[in-house]
Amino acid sequence: MTDLRIHRHPILKYVRGNPLKFYFEGEERTGYENETIGAALYATGLKEFSHSFKLDRPRGIFCAIGQCASCRMRVNGVPNVRTCITPLEEGMTVERQFGAGEKPTNTEVRKTFKKELEADIAIVGGGPAGLSAAIYAAKFGARVVLVDRFPKLGGQLIKQTHKFFGSRKHDAGVRGIDIAERLIKQVEENPNIMVLSEAEAFGYYEPATIAVAGKDTIYRINAKKIIMATGAAEKALLFENNDLPGVYGAGAAQTLMNTYGVKPGDEIIMVGAGNVGVIVTYQLLQAGVKVKMIVEAMPKIGAYFVHAAKVRRMGVPILTRHSILRAYGENQVEGATIVQLDDNWQPIPGTEKDVEVDGIAISVGLRPTYGLLDQAGVKIQFVPELGGHVALRNRNLETSVKNIYVAGDIAGIEEASTAIMEGRIAGLSAVIDMGLAGDDAKELRESVRAELTELRAGPFGARIRQGLEKVEVL
Amino acid sequence: MEEYEKTGVVTLDYLEKLGNVPSEERLKKGPVAMTECIQDIPCNPCAEVCPVKAIEMPEINHRPIVHFDKCIGCTLCMQVCPGLAIVMLDKSKEKPRLTIPYELLPMPERGDTVVLIDREGNDIGEGKVVALFFPDKKYQSALVTVEVDDDRLLYEARNLRVVN
Numbered sequence: 001m002t003d004l005r006i007h008r009h010p011i012l013k014y015v016r017g018n019p020l021k022f023y024f025e026g027e028e029r030t031g032y033e034n035e036t037i038g039a040a041l042y043a044t045g046l047k048e049f050s051h052s053f054k055l056d057r058p059r060g061i062f063c064a065i066g067q068c069a070s071c072r073m074r075v076n077g078v079p080n081v082r083t084c085i086t087p088l089e090e091g092m093t094v095e096r097q098f099g100a101g102e103k104p105t106n107t108e109v110r111k112t113f114k115k116e117l118e119a120d121i122a123i124v125g126g127g128p129a130g131l132s133a134a135i136y137a138a139k140f141g142a143r144v145v146l147v148d149r150f151p152k153l154g155g156q157l158i159k160q161t162h163k164f165f166g167s168r169k170h171d172a173g174v175r176g177i178d179i180a181e182r183l184i185k186q187v188e189e190n191p192n193i194m195v196l197s198e199a200e201a202f203g204y205y206e207p208a209t210i211a212v213a214g215k216d217t218i219y220r221i222n223a224k225k226i227i228m229a230t231g232a233a234e235k236a237l238l239f240e241n242n243d244l245p246g247v248y249g250a251g252a253a254q255t256l257m258n259t260y261g262v263k264p265g266d267e268i269i270m271v272g273a274g275n276v277g278v279i280v281t282y283q284l285l286q287a288g289v290k291v292k293m294i295v296e297a298m299p300k301i302g303a304y305f306v307h308a309a310k311v312r313r314m315g316v317p318i319l320t321r322h323s324i325l326r327a328y329g330e331n332q333v334e335g336a337t338i339v340q341l342d343d344n345w346q347p348i349p350g351t352e353k354d355v356e357v358d359g360i361a362i363s364v365g366l367r368p369t370y371g372l373l374d375q376a377g378v379k380i381q382f383v384p385e386l387g388g389h390v391a392l393r394n395r396n397l398e399t400s401v402k403n404i405y406v407a408g409d410i411a412g413i414e415e416a417s418t419a420i421m422e423g424r425i426a427g428l429s430a431v432i433d434m435g436l437a438g439d440d441a442k443e444l445r446e447s448v449r450a451e452l453t454e455l456r457a458g459p460f461g462a463r464i465r466q467g468l469e470k471v472e473v474l
Numbered sequence: 475m476e477e478y479e480k481t482g483v484v485t486l487d488y489l490e491k492l493g494n495v496p497s498e499e500r501l502k503k504g505p506v507a508m509t510e511c512i513q514d515i516p517c518n519p520c521a522e523v524c525p526v527k528a529i530e531m532p533e534i535n536h537r538p539i540v541h542f543d544k545c546i547g548c549t550l551c552m553q554v555c556p557g558l559a560i561v562m563l564d565k566s567k568e569k570p571r572l573t574i575p576y577e578l579l580p581m582p583e584r585g586d587t588v589v590l591i592d593r594e595g596n597d598i599g600e601g602k603v604v605a606l607f608f609p610d611k612k613y614q615s616a617l618v619t620v621e622v623d624d625d626r627l628l629y630e631a632r633n634l635r636v637v638n
């Protein structure tokens with residue numbers, strides 16, 4: 001059977017637990033503890049995870065972080081399980097799902113409990129912003145409940161194998177995975193912070209209550225302040241067959257290889273030469289995947305030159321003013337047709353070229369995950385410079401709905417280092433506004449703010465600065 | 475728009491114009507850092523760690539400028555650089571030496587002859603591994619020093635490949 005698991009890696013050591021037997025459509029397969037169902041299936045060669053509602057088209061893993069619907073399967077008789085974020089268990093039965101799926105056969109399996117929790121601050125999202133907000137709020141004695149969707153804390157930071165930019169006091173030169181490990185440890189060891197993992201916040205109620213679906217419990221968290229740090233989702237790109245299994249977000253490729261040690265494919269093409277596309281390309285090369293080329297519709301490479309230079313000297317061409325026209329293949333990607341674009345972004349006839357690949361990674365930007373904010377009635381504006389719909393807020397990151405703060409990518413797409421700083425500001429603002437902390441917290445907040453301003457001061461921060469002018473208006 | 479923004483490859487000419495290439499005379503005195511970090515990005519650990527303040531950076535969004543006369547070739551900047559954008563050149567030994575950061579498997583070993591690769595990914599020559607330094611024991615990420623016969627490789631080789 002296909003084995004896409006990575007066994008040697010220059011940076012990562014994969015901690016695979018005990019082997020677990022499970023059944024995919026009656027056939028026995030092996031996965032490991034610490035893997036999700038989706039990762040285990042992918043590692044053993046499955047590309048086609050589900051079929052779409054209307055047109056019955058095959059779908060494969062696209063986001064790998066529980067935000068799209070492509071990997072939903074029937075697990076132990078229950079339909080619509082997001083296999084990419086659900087941990088694998090011994091003896092599970094997994095079947096492909098067609099459309100919305102059949103009703104559960106066994107209603108006992110979904111018995112749920114109810115629980116109320118009281119907290120000073122509820123934080124939604126356990127990535128760099130959420131973790132930092134929790135640490136800084138707890139520092140001043142706040143009782144924090146941190147809600148996170150994933151089995152493991154850290155958000156996208158636990159996948160960043162490269163060293164960070166910035167200055168030494170922001171951990172420049174330290175790998176993202178090491179920064180994540182430290183933040184997670186601080187959160188887990190802090191008695192003031194309670195973590196709810198594998199839990200989905202799904203509703204806001206006035207003045208500061210959130211509803212959360214845990215594994216088998218529905219929580220009602222009555223807080224005084226809420227910090228939304230739900231991060232971002234990858235943008236999709238319009239082209240023929242863009243839903244073919246084997247077309248996935250660059251972030252999904254990163255999750256598969258860096259969290260689960262599973263190669264997303266053998267030979268792939270990257271679409272988009274921004275920092276994410278180029279960094280993930282480098283990581284793919286480190287994992288032993290061949291990246292045939294990067295195509296970029298813009299006339300120039302968006303990534304920092306130093307990132308681009310890394311993959312270029314490893315022999316990956318970057319084709320600017322090129323895009324993907326279509327994916328082709330029978331039920332899964334067998335290749336991509338690329339094309340050159342003219343100065344009006346129109347494909348130049350006759351320049352089409354087929355590239356044989358088994359995967360197409362899309363990296364055309366991220367958009368803030370603002371659903372909960374919208375439901376809470378927070379004033380939202382579409383700001384292209386910040387990646388999409390973001391909340392209007394004041395300098396302390398409080399939104400138009402009193403008691404709700406934002407931090408990290410939900411507040412505008414930036415770097416993990418800026419997310420960490422925004423998390424600190426939001427955490428500090430929450431404790432200051434509650435009267436839990438005084439001048440020392442205010443001073444600390446000022447110094448974080450000054451560092452953040454400094455980081456954003458250069459030419460690469462220009463767009464962010466423009467975007468912030470539009471939203472920091474309250 | 476600069477050419478490198480389109481290609482992801484910088485030319486030696488361009489680096490020379492920026493003043494990023496140390497002189498022959500300086501190279502004869504011992505190892506020296508050469509940066510290929512040419513944009514104003516928010517990053518400065520190289521300047522922060524330099525023990526002799528040889529790297530000038532007026533503010534964090536400025537590109538680094540190495541004062542070759544001050545640099546003592548300690549490699550600290552190279553060890554911390556997230557852009558893998560610093561190499562060390564040295565012509566004080568019997569044969570010219572080049573040190574490059576390397577984060578791939580397989581790792582070369584001392585004494586190996588490796589293929590040297592240029593900024594565009596082309597094989598351009600060979601080098602003999604004379605030193606390997608692992609700044610962080612936790613990772614297979616090394617500074618690899620190779621000895622070369624041809625001077626030109628010091629200026630053009632920026633990657634390597636292990637051959638078995």
Ligand code: SF4
Pocket residue numbers: 506507523524525526527528529540544545546547548549550551552
């Ligand atoms: S090699 Fe050492 S002395 Fe030279 S610039 Fe780098 S840190 Fe400074």
Ligand code: SF4
Pocket residue numbers: 306509510511517518519520521537538554555556557558559560
């Ligand atoms: S540490 Fe590296 S990437 Fe950062 S400024 Fe210095 S040379 Fe450039």
